[in-house]
Amino acid sequence: MKFKYLIILIAIGSLVALYFLSLISQPVLVPLSLLQTYNGQQVIVQGVVTDYRTITYGSQLITIRETQNSTKSVVLYIEGEIPIEYGDTIQATGEVQQYKNQWEIVVNNPQLIVILQKWHDLSFPLWQLALHPENYLDTTVNITGIATQLFDSSFTLTSMDGKYSIEVAYQSSCPHQFLKGDTVAVGARFIYDATTCRFFLKATEATHGIWKRGG
Amino acid sequence: MLDFLLIVVFCVLGVLLGIITGLLPGLHVNNVALIMLSISSTIVAFCSPLFAFGISEQFILILIAGFMISVSISHSFHDTIPTTFIGAPDEETALSVLPAHSLLLKGDGYKAVALAALGSYGAILVCLALLFPLRFIIGPPLSLYTIIQEGMIWVLLAIVILMILTEKTRITELGNSGMLPSLLGMLFAGFVFVLSGIFGILIFDFHLTSPIGLPAPVLFPALAGLFGVPTLLNSLFTEPAIPEQKIEPLIQNRIEKKSSLISILTGSIAGIFVSLIPGLTTATGTVLAMNARQKSSQEQTIVTLSAVNTAATFSVTVMLFIILRARSGVTLAVRDLIAIEPWDSFAMPVGLMYLLMFLILSGVLSYFLTLYMGRLFAKKFHVIPYQKLVVFTLIFICSLVVLFAGVLGLIVLLAATSIGFLPITWGVRRSHCMGVLLIPIILYFL
Numbered sequence: 326m327k328f329k330y331l332i333i334l335i336a337i338g339s340l341v342a343l344y345f346l347s348l349i350s351q352p353v354l355v356p357l358s359l360l361q362t363y364n365g366q367q368v369i370v371q372g373v374v375t376d377y378r379t380i381t382y383g384s385q386l387i388t389i390r391e392t393q394n395s396t397k398s399v400v401l402y403i404e405g406e407i408p409i410e411y412g413d414t415i416q417a418t419g420e421v422q423q424y425k426n427q428w429e430i431v432v433n434n435p436q437l438i439v440i441l442q443k444w445h446d447l448s449f450p451l452w453q454l455a456l457h458p459e460n461y462l463d464t465t466v467n468i469t470g471i472a473t474q475l476f477d478s479s480f481t482l483t484s485m486d487g488k489y490s491i492e493v494a495y496q497s498s499c500p501h502q503f504l505k506g507d508t509v510a511v512g513a514r515f516i517y518d519a520t521t522c523r524f525f526l527k528a529t530e531a532t533h534g535i536w537k538r539g540g
Numbered sequence: 541m542l543d544f545l546l547i548v549v550f551c552v553l554g555v556l557l558g559i560i561t562g563l564l565p566g567l568h569v570n571n572v573a574l575i576m577l578s579i580s581s582t583i584v585a586f587c588s589p590l591f592a593f594g595i596s597e598q599f600i601l602i603l604i605a606g607f608m609i610s611v612s613i614s615h616s617f618h619d620t621i622p623t624t625f626i627g628a629p630d631e632e633t634a635l636s637v638l639p640a641h642s643l644l645l646k647g648d649g650y651k652a653v654a655l656a657a658l659g660s661y662g663a664i665l666v667c668l669a670l671l672f673p674l675r676f677i678i679g680p681p682l683s684l685y686t687i688i689q690e691g692m693i694w695v696l697l698a699i700v701i702l703m704i705l706t707e708k709t710r711i712t713e714l715g716n717s718g719m720l721p722s723l724l725g726m727l728f729a730g731f732v733f734v735l736s737g738i739f740g741i742l743i744f745d746f747h748l749t750s751p752i753g754l755p756a757p758v759l760f761p762a763l764a765g766l767f768g769v770p771t772l773l774n775s776l777f778t779e780p781a782i783p784e785q786k787i788e789p790l791i792q793n794r795i796e797k798k799s800s801l802i803s804i805l806t807g808s809i810a811g812i813f814v815s816l817i818p819g820l821t822t823a824t825g826t827v828l829a830m831n832a833r834q835k836s837s838q839e840q841t842i843v844t845l846s847a848v849n850t851a852a853t854f855s856v857t858v859m860l861f862i863i864l865r866a867r868s869g870v871t872l873a874v875r876d877l878i879a880i881e882p883w884d885s886f887a888m889p890v891g892l893m894y895l896l897m898f899l900i901l902s903g904v905l906s907y908f909l910t911l912y913m914g915r916l917f918a919k920k921f922h923v924i925p926y927q928k929l930v931v932f933t934l935i936f937i938c939s940l941v942v943l944f945a946g947v948l949g950l951i952v953l954l955a956a957t958s959i960g961f962l963p964i965t966w967g968v969r970r971s972h973c974m975g976v977l978l979i980p981i982i983l984y985f986l
Contacts, residue, residue, distance in 0.1 A: 329965040336735055336962055339955035343742045350948060352747045365574065365756060367747050380864075383689075423577070424876045434984050 412444030558614020570869025737979025765956020811851025
């Protein structure tokens with residue numbers, strides 16, 4: 326067979342071989358604390374969104390924090406935008422790079438970001454928030470408790486056993502249909518106010534709200 | 541005064557390193573940029589005695605960024621020397637011969653280098669002249685980039701269609717009459733493009749690792765395989781007879797001068813376009829420029845290609861400040877080193893002003909050094925056994941691939957080489973292999 330025909334077969338064959346190789350050569354899931362050892366390499370990271378903003382020409386910066394027992398966080402630089410919210414758990418595939426002495430993950434394609442869990446799909450009681458505030462700080466949470474003291478634009482959310490309580494500040498534009506003593510689910514951002522040295526929940530966005538629960 | 545002196549020193553060092561990366565086939569300037577980025581804190585520490593003389597850490601980071609820019613400009617001038625002198629096939633048997641190789645086989649290798657240096661230097665002057673118009677056309681108020689960005693998918697598809705439909709090779713396997721050979725040529729060009737695209741989609745999922753901890757960009761073995769290695773292997777198999785090279789200063793008559801000016805202008809505009817659109821490379825830019833330029837000689841193709849190459853290298857730095865997009869490995873590294881202040885008013889950001897000094901100075905230095913190195917190469921060239929030089933270059937590229945990307949990188953190189961051989965054996969343009977970038981990017985915009 327002439328070389329010019331043979332090379333077509335070799336080229337197609339090499340692509341088939343590469344396809345099978347690509348199946349076994351996937352980036353590894355890396356804890357955020359070990360990013361520096363993967364400089365310049367493609368990795369997979371997972372975490373909860375604690376901050377996100379759009380920068381010039383439609384790129385997005387998302388800060389994620391490790392989900393379990395860690396305060397490590399990393400910035401994802403995304404060429405494009407994805408619709409996410411504070412508190413969403415996401416997985417990203419991208420290249421580890423150093424930017425101004427900070428590690429960041431450069432994600433070339435928004436399709437390489439997968440939302441593993443929306444924040445409102447994970448509902449948990451107030452005591453869980455009280456025991457591990459560092460795991461939820463700056464994220465949007467879906468907390469259940471009892472509405473105790475009511476004020477004009479805030480109320481106190483108390484745990485079922487009455488041991489823990491937190492102030493919930495909300496805007497009138499947020500959905501809120503409840504009375505004193507109702508069991509409610511609060512979708513709000515969990516924030517620390519350094520000036521008053523206290524944590525509180527802030528419901529200000531369209532997706533936030535206070536919903537009455539049965540029982 | 542000290543700051544200006546430091547700019548000159550870092551620029552000269554960058555140009556010297558650019559000569560090395562440019563002369564060594566396979567050693568891409570992006571790899572150097574990544575290495576420089578990883579050792580930037582060490583360089584700052586090494587330069588810390590300068591703090592006592594009022595030099596700030598930020599300025600040292602600008603010097604490192606400028607150094608990388610100088611390497612890339614010098615590289616864009618000097619890479620024409622190995623491109624000309626290494627990898628030429630036997631002209632009698634080869635279906636496609638690069639214009640520089642064609643001149644080499646006529647004993648005009650130095651002329652090819654001089655024409656390329658002219659194209660590159662001219663591109664720097666054109667880019668400088670267009671600096672402010674570009675700012676206002678691409679950025680606000682005309683905001684051309686925003687318009688292009690909205691229709692990016694159509695721009696990319698139009699470029700692909702243009703590249704394939706302007707393929708002029710006739711494939712006579714199924715007959716030699718009518719439109720069929722031309723149609724087959726275009727179909728085969730499309731086949732190479734699609735095959736390269738599939739290759740691109742596959743490799744971007746690859747997880748390469750350097751055995752010695754260097755940055756491992758997958759595009760390095762891919763592009764070396766698609767464009768470099770097949771040319772070298774073809775040269776090795778066909779054993780060309782290289783004549784002794786003439787060393788005469790480049791003298792052009794009035795018509796040739798006018799022609800060179802048009803080549804530089806079209807090449808520079810194509811280079812600027814390349815720096816604006818993701819996935820376009822100088823190979824694609826040259827096809828666009830040659831189509832705009834229409835009929836031209838081998839000499840003018842060399843001038844155009846070099847103008848595209850250097851204009852793109854120059855413009856990516858400027859675009860970093862206008863559209864805030866890093867379109868090359870070097871600008872990615874620069875973006876990580878210094879704060880990029882958007883150029884959104886008439887006044888130019890200070891960072892860009894410094895980098896422009898590097899661009900201009902390195903361009904002037906590189907022009908004269910390219911001519912000098914070209915003369916040196918042409919003089920000593922016949923002393924070196926040509927086939928041994930090609931074999932050495934091949935081994936060198938393979939070694940670099942293993943060092944940067946490991947064994948998996950070598951597999952990527954081999955697969956890319958098999959695709960890169962298709963244009964050479966069938967005579968279609970090699971730029972169709974740029975499907976490796978264009979198809980994944982088109983899919984991204986879909």
